[in-house]
Amino acid sequence: MELSPWLILFSVLVQASVILADTNTQDTSGLTGIAASWNTKPSNWVGNDPCGDKWVGIICTQDRVTSIRLSSFGLSGSLSGDIQSLSELQYLDLSYNKELGGSLPSSIGSLSNLQNLILVGCSFTGEIPTEIGQLSNLIFLSLNSNRFTGRIPPSLGGLSKLYWFDLADNKLTGGLPVYDGINLGLDNLTNTKHFHFGVNQLSGTIPSQIFSSHMKLIHLLIDNNNFSGRIPSTLGLLNVLEVLRFDNNYQLSGPVPSNINNLTKLAEFHLENNQLSGPLPDLTGMNSLSFVDMSNNSFNASDDPSWLTALPSLTSLYLENLDIGGQLPQALFSLPAIQTLRLRGNRFNGTLNIGSDFSTQLQKIDLQDNQITAITVGGSQYSKKLILSGNPICNQGSTEQYCKTTGQSNPTGPSYITSKNCAGLPPTCLSSQLLSPSCTCAVPYKGTLFFRAPSFSDLTNGSYYIQLEKGMKAKFLGYSIPVDSISVENPYVDSNNNLQMNLGVFPSNKILFGERDISEIGFILSNQTYKPPPIFGPYYFIGQQYPFASEALVISKSKANKLPLIVGVAAGGAVLVAILLILVVVIGRRKKKTNRTEERSQSFASLDMKSTSTSVPQLRGARIFTFAELKKITNNFSEANDIGNGGFGKVYRGTLPTGQLVAVKRSQEGSLQGNLEFRTEIELLSRVHHKNVVSLVGFCLDQGEQMLVYEYIPNGTLKESLTGKSGVRLDWKRRLRVILGAAKGIAYLHELAEPPIVHRDIKSSNVLLDERLNAKVADFGLSKLLGEERGQVTTQVKGTMGYLDPEYYMTQQLTEKSDVYSFGVLLLEVITAKKPLERGRYIVREVHAAMDRSKDLYGLHELLDPLLGASPSSLGGLEHYVDLALRCVEEAGADRPSMGEAVSELERITRMAGGVTESASESMSYASRTPRHPYGGDSASEYSGAGLPSSRVEPK
Incomplete structure (x- = not known):
């Protein structure tokens, strides 16, 4: 066939345009393939010349792509195997893209020139590819804050040039791999300075051969894992170590190695919350120590350890519940840098003599539950926080302020907020903008800083944060990024013992940053280019997606002339x-x-009130019942079989011919649940199958009836258990297991159902308890398929007041994070047994107002359900639980965890409380009762105290 001249000309022109491109064709093809696997991409990723057209986030050396920097770009999808085409790539940074996930392609191991692999704060899953161990030039490996599972590949021990090694905050299991005669291990990484493996599920003993005197390790962080056994004595060989965190493993045992004081450069030392025994470690000679926490271990009783006053750099000493006795030396309070002494739960006795020359930096002395009998006049001059409750000095009806459990009152509001420099009346900013420290309106780049081992404990010292702000701004300006100012807000210590604070970076002389600005800012933070003041220690950053300014696509002059x-x-x-x-x-x-x-x-088609059962199609295993069948199994819908009612209608117990117990929910005229909700529940429940989601047995559309048939759940709703209506009583461990089961059910809907499902009505009356008190999520009448959109759906607002996500309510943009908010409210309901919204009192606001992180149980004793008991020993992990709940009810959905992350955290909290994570049936108690049935739901009258006409909100 003869080709058209025009087609020949077009072919020639296209080939000419490729020849004229500045980018290697292999790299162009690779980037095109990568972009095709994303649902979003930067605005100017068009054409076939990434280098010549200066694609955002792409840096080239001559015609080869050497760097990809796209943090906080809102990328979603996966990382394509086409990455292997970029054979000259040296830097790959895709951090802070929460919707970017899936498995990491093994082909990434072919990038022999790769030096920095940074995927912080994404959602990558599966095992870490062993092929990464082939990247012989890798210097910086940061995979933290993802969802990686499985073991740490031994092949990573081959990364001989590795400097920064961060796998923290994942779901990794197994032990720390070491050389076994065949495979390499982490003991081969003698040049690596950072081992950051905290907040995983790593277990087993810490192998002695992993440490040696040849290692250059300065940060060793294996906190918040499941390690057990002894700390190896080879730890004392790490003579350049500066930060050590073994805290919150709970099963580390045996004595601390006697050569621990060889670590003379150690500044932060965390051993708290383990089962360590033997003598209390002697820290004499460790003159660099600033932060020491060995609380909650099983060391032998000790009297007046001599090293207490021999640490000249000490700012923070935490020795709680360690059975230490003797009289506290006055010199301890005069250490020049000392800020906090937390010594509660010991046997310190005699007279407390703080003296008159105590350190001006000393902010808090907590000696609660000791044996102190008197305090000197000099000590009474101390005006900061002093807590002596539980001592003999306070057991004689004393009214002294220090005998109150709170000591001196805490300041209200956040511990620090960057001040605004406004000469006059500040301007009024649009809702999408914030007021910068220099008093201009702009849209900042926001995120959260996590400092893993700060050397101070006085969070109110503004000079620290001013240093942070000035240093960060100088770093950005040094890279010619148009930054006007930096803001820091609300620093606090989170459940993982990290110092957490909100960060805002404001643009200079414009309202919005451009895409290239964010690419550079994100890389400076993810690549650790910015170094904070030494007092803050190691950190990581999780950035938020930024609403970019639109950028004009500019063709370079050189291209224009061709x-x-x-x-x-x-x-x-x-x-x-x-x-x-x-x-x-x-x-x-x-x-x-x-x-x-x-x-x-x-x-x-036939799901209407007049259709017959024979005309209704089968839906994924859901059985179609006739009216006569359901009438028979419920004994003609007799009152004896009536087990509940709600807005939909009545619920009847029935027994199928097979002997299976079922619950039949029968619609009545004027039902609050309409045809759409009826159909929605059938469709969704027929497609999902999970042990923590109620099963739909079938449905009936016969003789003008709408009926749903579920598996029978005998123990009512979680709400009825909390209010005492069902007679089922749940202690703390059982409540944790129930709420963990509910979380797993919701996580399944979000992350494993295809397409994902948003429930839209998560609440205590929609969590059912089976015969073993396993939780089952129910009532899918308001649920919504995310479908192809996956990210968000614009929809009419529906849900239950008190649980309703305010961001969804205001924007009508529905995402999985709307369920997360409702789940956060449910978490608070579980510990308080209070309705979320009642007589104008909102449980989220009440917890925020009452919470004090410096106190036991965060000072929430008066809000907690009295049936739980309010002692720290009986409510293990409660503080972590409350932290999780408050993260779930953050105002912005982007700041909330995913349900998968919530499941992981609840599993950890359950272990902390001494429970298991499968069945909640043990130790459950029953009172004599005639239980209401779980399928009834809330009636409108249940919320009448809040002045609401109905429990569900459906604004027009």
Whole structure:
């Protein structure tokens, strides 16, 4: 066939445009493949010349792509195996893209020139590819804050040039791999200075051969794991170590190695919350120590350890519940840098003599529950926080302030907020903008800083944060990034013992940063280019997606001078091809949508009140019942079988011919649940199968009836247990297991159901308890499929007041994070047994107002359900639980954890409380009762105290 001259000309022009491109064709193909696996991409990723067109986030050396920097770009999807095409790539940073996940392709191991692999704060899952161990030039490996599972690959021991090694905050299991005669291990990484493995599920003993005198390790962080056994004596060989965190493993045992004081450069030392025994470690000679916490271990009783006053750099000494006795030396309070002494739960006795020359930095002395009998006049001059409750001095009806459990009152509000420099009346900013420290309105780049081992404990010292702000601004300006100012807000210590604070970076002389600005800012923080003041220690950052300014696509002058006619014709041809492709895609989608619509129409064509059962199609295993069948199994819907009622109608117990117990929910005229909700529940429950989601047995559309048939759940709702209506009583461990089960059910809907499902009505009356008190999520009448959108759906607001996500309510943008908010409210309801919203009192606001992180149980004793008991020993992990709840009810959905993250944290809290994570049936108690049934739901009258007409909100 003879080709058209125009087609030949077009082919020639296209080939000419490729020849004129500044980018290697292999790299162009690789980037195109990567972009195709993302649902979003930077604004100017168009054409076929990434280097010449200066694609955002792409840095080239001559015609080869050497760097990809796209943190906080809102990327979603996965990382394509096409990454292997970028053979000259040296830097890959895709951090802070929460919706970017899936498995990491093994082909990444072919990038032999890669030096920095940074994927912080994404959602990558599966095992870490062993092929990463082939990246012989890798210097910086940061995979923290993802969802990686499985073991640490031994092959990573081959990364001989590695400097920074961060796998923290994942779901990794197994032990620390070491050389076994065949495979390499972490003991081979003698040049690595940072081992950050905290907040995982690593277990087993710490192998002695992992440490040696040849190692250059300065940070060793294996906190918040499941390690057991002894700390190896080889730890004392790490003579350049500066930060050591073994805290919150709970099963480390045996004595601390006697050569621990060889670590003369150690500044932060954390051993708290383990089962360590033997003598209390002697820290004499460790003159660099600033922060020491060995609380809650099982050391032998000790009297007046001599090293207490021999640490000249000490700022913070935490020795709680260690059975230490004797009289506290006055010199301890005069250490020049000392800020906090937390010594509660010991046997310190005699007279407390703080003296008159105590350190001006000393902010808090907590000696609660000791044996102190008197305090000197000099000590009474101390005006900061002093707590002596539980001592003999306070057991004689004393009214002294230090005998109150709170000591001196805490300041209200956050411990620090960057001040605003406004000469006059500050301007009024738009809702999308914030007021910068220099008093201008702009949209800041926001995120959270996590400092893993700060050397101070006085969070109110503003000079620390001013140093942080000035240093960070100087770093950004040094890279020519238009930064006006830096703001820091609300520093506090989180459940993982990290100092956490909110960060805002404001643009200079404009309202919005551009994409290239964010690319640079994100990389400076993720790549650790910015170094904070030494007092803050190691850190990591989790950035938020930024609402970018639109950037004009500018063609470089060099390109503009190359054959203008050819380029113009080629561009026109490219536009034509693009139009054709768009038409193909649109037609394909319309056809697909039509097919789906037809399928849906066929599935529900006969789902109306007049249809007969024989005309209704089968839906994924859901059985179709006739009215006569359900009438028979419920004994003609007798009152004896009536087990509950709600807005939908009545619920009856029935027994199928097979002997299976079921619950039949029968609609009544005027039901609050309409045809749409009825159909929604059938469709969704017929597609999901999980042990923590209630099962739909079938449905009936016969003789004008709408009925749903569920598996029978005998122990009512979680709400009825909390209010005492069901007679089921749950202690702390059982409540944790119930709420963990509910979390797993919701996580399944979000992360494993295809397409994902948003429940939209998470609340205590929609969590059912089976015969073993396993939780089952129920009532899918308001649920919504995310479908192809996955990220968010604009929809009419529905849900239950008190649990309703305020961001969803205001924007009508529904995401999985709306369920997370409701779940956070449920977490608070579980510990308080209070309705979320009652007589104008909102449980979220009440917890925020009452909470004091410096106190036991965060000072929430009066809000907690009295049936729980309010002692720290009986409520293990409660503080971590409250931290999780408050993260879930953050105002912005982006700041909330995923349900998968919530499950992981609840599993850890359950272990801390001494429970297991499977069945909640043990130790449950029953009072004599006639239980209400779980399928009834809330009636409108239950919320009448809040002045609401109904429990569900459906604004027009």
